[in-house]
Amino acid sequence: MTRTLVMNIEKLKMNKAIITLTRGGMELGLRLLKEYDDSVLYVNKRFDIKGERIRKINNGIMELTASIFGKYKHLIFIMATGIVVRAIAPHLNNKTKDPAVIVMDEKGRNVISLLSGHLGGANELALDIANKLNSNPVITTASDVNDTLAVDTLAMKLGYGIENYTDATKVTSHIVNGEKIGIISKNNLKIKLPDNFTILKDNKNLKKFKGIINITNEKKICKNRLDTVILRPRNIIIGIGCRRHKSKEEIIEAIMDSLNKINKSQLSIKHIATVDVKRNEKGIIAAADHLKVPLIIVDREQIRDVERNFETSDFVKSSIGVGAVAEPVAILSSNEGRLILKKTKYNGITIAIVEEGGA
Structure with a gap:
């Protein structure tokens, strides 16, 4: 592609x-x-x-x-x-x-x-x-001197975002003091963790821990009374199709509403994807820049090869040569991602969302 x-x-x-x-x-x-x-x-x-x-x-x-x-x-x-x-x-x-x-x-x-x-x-x-x-x-830095792993270093190694840096500092203080830290994650963490880190399946049985690192792309999560920091895996892909001259504000509003529908955080957006005829669409470019994520452009010839797998529109096909945009560009620009929000229309803007790997 x-x-x-x-x-x-x-x-x-x-x-x-x-x-x-x-x-x-x-x-x-x-x-x-x-x-x-x-x-x-x-x-x-x-x-x-x-x-x-x-x-x-x-x-x-x-x-x-x-x-x-x-x-x-x-x-x-x-x-x-x-x-x-x-x-x-x-x-x-x-x-x-x-x-x-x-x-x-x-x-x-x-x-x-x-x-x-x-x-x-x-x-x-x-x-x-x-x-x-x-x-x-x-x-x-204390974590390096003590040969352990600060929260911001963990996030950097994994390529994840940090929800709140004050929370990260609190949990890091527990780490450098050698206290037990729990990591709640559905993702396979392919790095070596310090001995005081324990991988957990859920938010239960946390009495022996001083701090929690919760790795999730879910916007709303279950709270606990421990010092907790949320790390955001960047595994959400936003597919966009739109009419000409839609504004940055309209596109961002559509993206945010779509994420809210499926309880996903904007900090987990990996990139935005659209079709080649929209490569110069100012609203899409500005929205990607505002969200600080890359914009991936997918060629129509690649969409033609797979558009039979998606619901198509005769009007869209007559306009740009392919019958679907948001869903196929999101899938094609992903790494074996799965569709978690089918195309949703917002007054001339169509949004579809794909997730790579776990949450």
Whole structure:
């Protein structure tokens, strides 16, 4: 099947900024520049050096940091930690948005994961740099020091979303203290879990646990009195067909109503799918962007091969050449998914929902 992924152009930018001040730092930065193709190197304007991925620092570290803090996923500073702390402090938001920040001395002896160790990937990057340079990685997050698994790290490894980060912090505190944690999940977790984790079938018999990790795409779940965090597997696919010029707001409202009908969370949406003739439909593109999910485009020739399996419309077929859109695009763009909401009409918008794997 031919698919086109509509991407945010921001994702095509360089991911890593290496920032240096001294000549020794510049030499180390050049080594890192060769190691990471998605990096750019910022150097002191006094140095006579040029290159496609080399930038000059013209107005000082404070000004540079302000201009690039939200531009790159990873910031690698080769300088004193105190300078870096002062430079990034005014721009800190929260760990779901802040970039990974790495600090290194100009000899490359120590690689410090300073900010966004888990979600931002600073811990992983620090370990990778240290391995490449034969350096000492400095990781201070409690779960890593105690060789266990924080909630945000678990979610990242599984590719799941976190419903509430405050809840995640509460459960992680139980994890790092070695207390028993229960995981309620219908999905097969293909990663090694710490010894204090136990897989549970349901929300019963929880007396021996201090925290619960509930992995589900269901919007409403049974509550318990323990500290609980909900992880959202991204296994819901929204198939959309619509008339021309339907607005973003109308499409989002239709999606939300459809999810509510089957008690599914919007955080579990993996992607939105539609037919190739709708690849430039502004409302669909804007809805996908608003929900922060990819938009998958399915060719009509692929739909023709399977449309006999779906309820078709003569009007739709006369208009675009195929008799069904929402259901087949959702199925075709999934990984052996099953239809959990048949096509549902909303004033010129048709929604169908497919689920991959378990809930």
